[in-house]
Amino acid sequence: MTHATHDVLVIGSGAAGLTAALELAQEKKVLVLAKGSLTGGSTAWAQGGIAAVLDAGDTFENHVRDTMVAGAGLNDRETVEFVIERAPQAIDRLCELGVPFNRDEDALHLTREGGHSHRRIVHVNDATGWAVQEALLKAAKANPNITLLPGRTCIDLITDRNRQEFSGAGHVWGAYALDEATGAVEAHIARATVMAAGGAGRCYLFSTAPRGATGDGIAMAWRAGARVSNMEMMQFHPTCLYNLEVKNFLITEAVRGEGGRLFHPETGHRFMADYDPERMELAPRDVVARAIDDQIKRYGLDYVHLDISHEPPEFVKEHFPTIHEKLMGLGIDMTKGPIPVVPAQHYTCGGVLVDLFARTDLPGLWAAGECTESGLHGANRLASNSLLECFVFGDAAAHDILTMWDELPEPPAIREWDESRVTDSDEEVVIKQNWTEIRRFMWNYVGIVRTTKRLERAAHRIKLLRDEVDDYYGHFRVTTDLIELRNLLEAANLIVRSALSRHESRGLHFTLDYPETDPIARDTVLVP
Numbered sequence: 001m002t003h004a005t006h007d008v009l010v011i012g013s014g015a016a017g018l019t020a021a022l023e024l025a026q027e028k029k030v031l032v033l034a035k036g037s038l039t040g041g042s043t044a045w046a047q048g049g050i051a052a053v054l055d056a057g058d059t060f061e062n063h064v065r066d067t068m069v070a071g072a073g074l075n076d077r078e079t080v081e082f083v084i085e086r087a088p089q090a091i092d093r094l095c096e097l098g099v100p101f102n103r104d105e106d107a108l109h110l111t112r113e114g115g116h117s118h119r120r121i122v123h124v125n126d127a128t129g130w131a132v133q134e135a136l137l138k139a140a141k142a143n144p145n146i147t148l149l150p151g152r153t154c155i156d157l158i159t160d161r162n163r164q165e166f167s168g169a170g171h172v173w174g175a176y177a178l179d180e181a182t183g184a185v186e187a188h189i190a191r192a193t194v195m196a197a198g199g200a201g202r203c204y205l206f207s208t209a210p211r212g213a214t215g216d217g218i219a220m221a222w223r224a225g226a227r228v229s230n231m232e233m234m235q236f237h238p239t240c241l242y243n244l245e246v247k248n249f250l251i252t253e254a255v256r257g258e259g260g261r262l263f264h265p266e267t268g269h270r271f272m273a274d275y276d277p278e279r280m281e282l283a284p285r286d287v288v289a290r291a292i293d294d295q296i297k298r299y300g301l302d303y304v305h306l307d308i309s310h311e312p313p314e315f316v317k318e319h320f321p322t323i324h325e326k327l328m329g330l331g332i333d334m335t336k337g338p339i340p341v342v343p344a345q346h347y348t349c350g351g352v353l354v355d356l357f358a359r360t361d362l363p364g365l366w367a368a369g370e371c372t373e374s375g376l377h378g379a380n381r382l383a384s385n386s387l388l389e390c391f392v393f394g395d396a397a398a399h400d401i402l403t404m405w406d407e408l409p410e411p412p413a414i415r416e417w418d419e420s421r422v423t424d425s426d427e428e429v430v431i432k433q434n435w436t437e438i439r440r441f442m443w444n445y446v447g448i449v450r451t452t453k454r455l456e457r458a459a460h461r462i463k464l465l466r467d468e469v470d471d472y473y474g475h476f477r478v479t480t481d482l483i484e485l486r487n488l489l490e491a492a493n494l495i496v497r498s499a500l501s502r503h504e505s506r507g508l509h510f511t512l513d514y515p516e517t518d519p520i521a522r523d524t525v526l527v528p
Contacts, residue, residue: 002186005411006031006147008401009174009190011154011217014041015129015387016369017196018136019394024194025145027402031188032140033152033177035212035480039133041198042210042370043387046129047252047322048113049121050094050391051384052087055110058118060084067385070115070284071378072507073521074230079375082356083385083392090391091122097135100124111319113253113383115284121384126252126320132387152177153480154197154216157224157365158187158414170225172364173411180480185417191408192364192401195221196394199348199370200491202484205443207345208237208250214484215491217371221352222490222528226360229373229525230350231491232499233508235381236448237346238288241339242303243330251306251323251341253383256281258319260308262288263338264295271295271304286380286508289343293448296342305338343448347386349377349508350498353525358397364408366401368393378521379507424477431472431481434465438485438492446496450511458496465489498524 007028010017021030034040053063063084068075091108095101101122102109110119124131140146154177159170174190197217201209222228239256241249256262262272262281275291276283283291292304308316313335317324320334327334351372358366358374369390376389401408441461445454469489473482502509504518 002184003189003414004031004186005189006174007190008192008194009033009188010194010196011175012041012196012198012369013038013137013148013150014043014196014198014369015132015136015390016394017194018140019391020194020196020368020398021146022136022139022143023395023398024401025143029145031147031149031190033154033175033188034148034150035153035216036150036180038137038148038150040210040212042213043390044130044133045208045210045250046132046387047126047250048254048384049111049123049128050087050091050387051116051120051382052091052122052388053084053120054088054091054108054122055119058120062117063120066115066117067376067382068378070380070382072380072517073378074506074523075378076375079356083376083389086392087388090388093391094132094135097139099131099135111254111257113257114282114288115382121254123254125322126254127322129387151180152186153180153483154220155185155478155483157193157220158189159224159362160412170362171409172224172362173414175220176417178478178480178483183477183479185419185478187414187417189411189414191411192366194397195352195360195365195367195371196369197371199351200488200495201345201348203438203442203488203492203495204234204345204447205439206240206248206342208240208248209345214488215348216484216487217367218351218494219487219490221360221362221365221367221371222494224362224365225528226362226365227353227525227527228351228494229353229523230379230498231494231526232502232524233349233377233379234345234495235285235347235349235508236289236343238285238292238343239306239341240344242342243340246330248344249326250346251339252320253285255306255308255320255323258308259311260306262292263305263307264299265301265303265305265340284380285383286510289448290510292341292343303340303342306341307338308334309336309338347381349373349379349381354393356396357400358393359400366397368397379509419477423475428481430468431485434469435481435485435488437461438465438488442492442495446499448510450499450509452500452511452513455496455500458492459500462489462493462496466493494526497526
């Protein structure tokens with residue numbers, strides 16, 4: 001096994017990880033590990049944009065209120081203010097890095113999305129995430145203090161924690177990672193580690209998340225002894241393209257923001273009037289997703305229609321060039337007719353508990369982005385607040401590490417990765433079978449609308465699978481698929497446990513057994 005020691009280890013090469021790395025690299029040597037390619041995370045997939053108060057007619061208080069309303073009051077107000085007040089500064093920094101945001105003459109062009117009371121979404125057409133990813137990666141590649149290492153699947157955090165009880169005292173000294181090309185396990189040792197490994201969307205059968213969103217960061221931090229919070233708050237995007245050839249292609253919120261309407265595909269009824277007559281298609285995502293889910297289940301539909309063809313063709317092509325081009329390739333002309341859409345898992349609002357310094361419970365471990373629960377999103381993320389959280393908390397983690405540097409101890413001797421009692425797997429089919437089973441029962445039992453009975457069924461299946469996966473993990477050499485399956489199962493377990501413990505409906509967690517909302521909003525916090 002190879003050992004390598006760094007000042008700081010960053011796990012994840014998306015917006016949160018690269019923001020932290022660029023700040024840290026002003027003073028320290030930073031290693032960034034990426035599973036698969038450097039652009040394989042969720043950042044590159046983000047179509048919508050970044051929410052920031054830049055217009056004279058808008059205020060921080062408006063943005064705070066919109067965020068809290070979408071989050072059904074479960075947000076931490078101090079965190080919400082902390083993030084929103086730093087948004088203009090984050091946009092300035094991205095402009096300096098060369099992100100080519102759309103402009104109206106001298107000013108940045110602002111669009112509007114569901115749940116927002118004002119136009120405040122800064123964007124690059126309908127492919128903001130890709131432009132941001134490119135700019136951050138270009139800057140990171142040019143920085144001599146940053147080493148980018150793709151093709152590394154992290155297995156576990158390196159800790160000296162007493163595994164018998166939760167104390168929060170176990171120190172993190174980096175991570176063990178699999179070299180995907182050679183199959184060798186490496187120990188990447190560091191004085192400080194930043195976890196920015198993304199969400200757990202691939203727990204679900206239908207998801208807009210990239211293939212690698214298997215809850216790795218959440219599962220690793222949980223196994224190491226960090227608390228997780230609000231894992232039941234899984235956001236389902238209302239409008240994912242329904243197409244049997246193309247999986248998980250998102251139709252951005254901004255299509256509805258710019259006038260897109262939802263219709264029953266057979267009767268032509270504009271059904272949002274039945275669910276939220278005031279806000280219609282601009283209601284928050286949870287409301288729209290539940291409405292579509294209800295239409296599909298009630299009428300036995302495969303999909304509903306999203307239609308913006310009443311707008312001029314030039315307007316549609318100018319605002320949504322990426323989506324228009326993709327759909328034309330599939331024989332759908334959104335300037336002339338509707339787009340078939342279904343809800344799909346979209347964002348993990350819960351995760352590893354962090355404070356305003358991006359600190360976790362574990363000394364030596366900071367975390368930022370979708371793998372965390374910072375208090376920003378509450379029970380439902382407001383559109384285009386996710387990339388913003390990555391920039392603000394990636395920055396917060398870096399500043400805290402640099403401030404505390406002299407107090408951070410040097411890493412001790414790290415034990416070898418032991419492969420003496422394992423062999424190569426001769427039954428890869430077991431992994432594929434279990435992976436498919438998890439995603440299917442999570443979709444059916446722990447989806448947009450839940451019941452206690454369905455959740456208990458899911459918990460029962462997780463218990464059975466856990467014995468099988470633990471046995472498999474103990475006997476065979478690790479592969480990326482096996483590591484992901486182990487993490488996927490852990491994340492599914494945390495989601496189900498959290499959902500069973502919340503006896504109310506709030507935001508994204510809607511259960512037929514407890515349809516009322518409690519007067520007091522409480523976080524669901526799980527302790528290892």
